[in-house]
Amino acid sequence: MTWQEKIYRVSPVIIQNIICNLEGEKIYRRRFSKNFFELFNSIKERDKISQDEMEELQLRRLKRQCIIAYENSLYYKDLFDRYGFNPYKIKCVEEIEVFPVLTKEEMQKDISKFINRHIRKRDSVKIGTSGTTGAGLVFPVTKECENEQWAVWWRYRHNLGINFDTWCANFGGKVVVPLKQNKPPYHRTIYRFRQISFSMYHLSEETVKEYFNVINDNKIEWIHAFPSTLSYFCSLMKKAGLSFEHKIKYITIGAESLLPHQEKIIYNVLGSRPLQHYGLSEPVANISQCEHGRLHVDEDFSYVEFIPVEGNPDCFHIVGSSFTNDALFFLRYNTNDIVTLEKSEKRCPCGRNGRIVKDIEGRKYDYIVQKDGSKIMILGHIFRNMINIREVQIKQDKSGFVTFYVVRCDKYSYEDEKILKEEIEMRFKIDYAIEYVDEISKTKRGKHRLVISELANDD
Numbered sequence: 245m246t247w248q249e250k251i252y253r254v255s256p257v258i259i260q261n262i263i264c265n266l267e268g269e270k271i272y273r274r275r276f277s278k279n280f281f282e283l284f285n286s287i288k289e290r291d292k293i294s295q296d297e298m299e300e301l302q303l304r305r306l307k308r309q310c311i312i313a314y315e316n317s318l319y320y321k322d323l324f325d326r327y328g329f330n331p332y333k334i335k336c337v338e339e340i341e342v343f344p345v346l347t348k349e350e351m352q353k354d355i356s357k358f359i360n361r362h363i364r365k366r367d368s369v370k371i372g373t374s375g376t377t378g379a380g381l382v383f384p385v386t387k388e389c390e391n392e393q394w395a396v397w398w399r400y401r402h403n404l405g406i407n408f409d410t411w412c413a414n415f416g417g418k419v420v421v422p423l424k425q426n427k428p429p430y431h432r433t434i435y436r437f438r439q440i441s442f443s444m445y446h447l448s449e450e451t452v453k454e455y456f457n458v459i460n461d462n463k464i465e466w467i468h469a470f471p472s473t474l475s476y477f478c479s480l481m482k483k484a485g486l487s488f489e490h491k492i493k494y495i496t497i498g499a500e501s502l503l504p505h506q507e508k509i510i511y512n513v514l515g516s517r518p519l520q521h522y523g524l525s526e527p528v529a530n531i532s533q534c535e536h537g538r539l540h541v542d543e544d545f546s547y548v549e550f551i552p553v554e555g556n557p558d559c560f561h562i563v564g565s566s567f568t569n570d571a572l573f574f575l576r577y578n579t580n581d582i583v584t585l586e587k588s589e590k591r592c593p594c595g596r597n598g599r600i601v602k603d604i605e606g607r608k609y610d611y612i613v614q615k616d617g618s619k620i621m622i623l624g625h626i627f628r629n630m631i632n633i634r635e636v637q638i639k640q641d642k643s644g645f646v647t648f649y650v651v652r653c654d655k656y657s658y659e660d661e662k663i664l665k666e667e668i669e670m671r672f673k674i675d676y677a678i679e680y681v682d683e684i685s686k687t688k689r690g691k692h693r694l695v696i697s698e699l700a701n702d703d
């Protein structure tokens with residue numbers, strides 16, 4: 245936890261609101277710069293370009309990145325030379341498939357080798373990521389890269405009918421309200437983003453009415469949430485006999501897969517279908533659901549490969565190469581997420597070219613049960629700045645108690661353990677133990693599971 249977070253936690257609500265809005269202003273200025281809006285317009289225009297134009301665009305962008313990587317990073321200079329790969333003469337994007345797939349663990353070992361040595365510090369920002377294995381990675385992205393990522397996400401939102409001035413009720417993983425606070429408000433309003441940010445950690449049978457009232461009184465038409473949080477909210481609303489007086493026009497979800505039973509309860513209670521996009525901090529793949537409900541690969545954003553999972557012909561790893569990040573190039577980077585593909589060749593009525601994904605498998609999250617009996621969703625999110633953790637698994641065999649199995653990197657120290665404990669205690673009402681292990685076993689599908697619950701399933 246940073247000192248800013250510590251101050252935030254002990255401040256009164258009014259000060260927290262001011263801090264949220266100051267921070268919001270800072271992020272807004274960076275994210276929605278003049279450059280963003282210029283990019284946004286051109287990215288909207290290339291949404292429905294022809295297959296040939298797309299291939300030409302991909303080759304041009306990939307070639308540019310390969311040249312930058314070759315000229316400015318130790319890792320790619322060495323890799324390309326070893327394979328006799330000439331980035332100036334690349335003729336088709338598939339040529340890069342000679343290289344081995346890159347894992348997060350490999351980058352974690354020595355990230356400096358991957359970084360563009362000539363990029364100026366002030367031209368990039370550092371961001372953190374975790375994903376489903378719990379391994380943390382902090383890496384630089386250029387402002388252009390961040391702008392493009394947001395522009396692609398906003399293109400998807402625009403296609404659904406959402407505008408920059410649409411107010412949003414947001415249920416995210418951030419601790420916006422300190423866990424110790426046990427009275428409303430359970431949200432903070434960030435005016436610049438037109439966003440009411442709710443605490444998913446305080447949501448319960450006792451508090452659901454507070455959440456409901458804020459959305460209802462302000463007639464918020466757009467809800468963005470994790471599917472598990474939103475379906476939990478909907479089941480609490482149903483139990484309490486609550487229904488909104490206005491229409492919830494847009495429901496967008498992210499960070500994890502939408503399960504059929506979740507979709508059903510969300511639709512039953514809110515009356516609109518949730519739509520999703522797949523994206524991650526590493527700018528290597530983006531998949532957007534269109535107005536017809538199909539999941540389209542954003543082929544203009546990065547070069548995405550679907551690599552078959554051994555022993556499972558229906559499942560594919562998402563492996564991607566970025567087009568945009570001049571600060572650090574991701575080439576054939578394994579996201580650790582898995583998809584199934586649409587077999588039929590039929591085009592989507594929306595008219596977009598490119599590949600269609602049937603289901604994003606890789607992002608199913610689980611719950612743990614806390615000391616007071618309430619359930620809380622576990623996200624890799626909490627480990628995202630913990631760069632000295634290689635993998636984590638969370639195991640629960642009795643209510644209110646959880647064991648964290650941690651695979652450490654060489655640089656892991658007492659300080660890291662302290663941060664891990666703080667992160668756990670800030671978010672969860674549980675007793676826990678931390679155990680250090682050498683490795684974590686994988687599922688039959690080769691997937692790392694973040695949470696193993698051995699409690700009787702009462703769903």
Ligand SMILES: [Zn+2]
Binds near residue numbers: 537538595
């Ligand atoms: Zn479509």
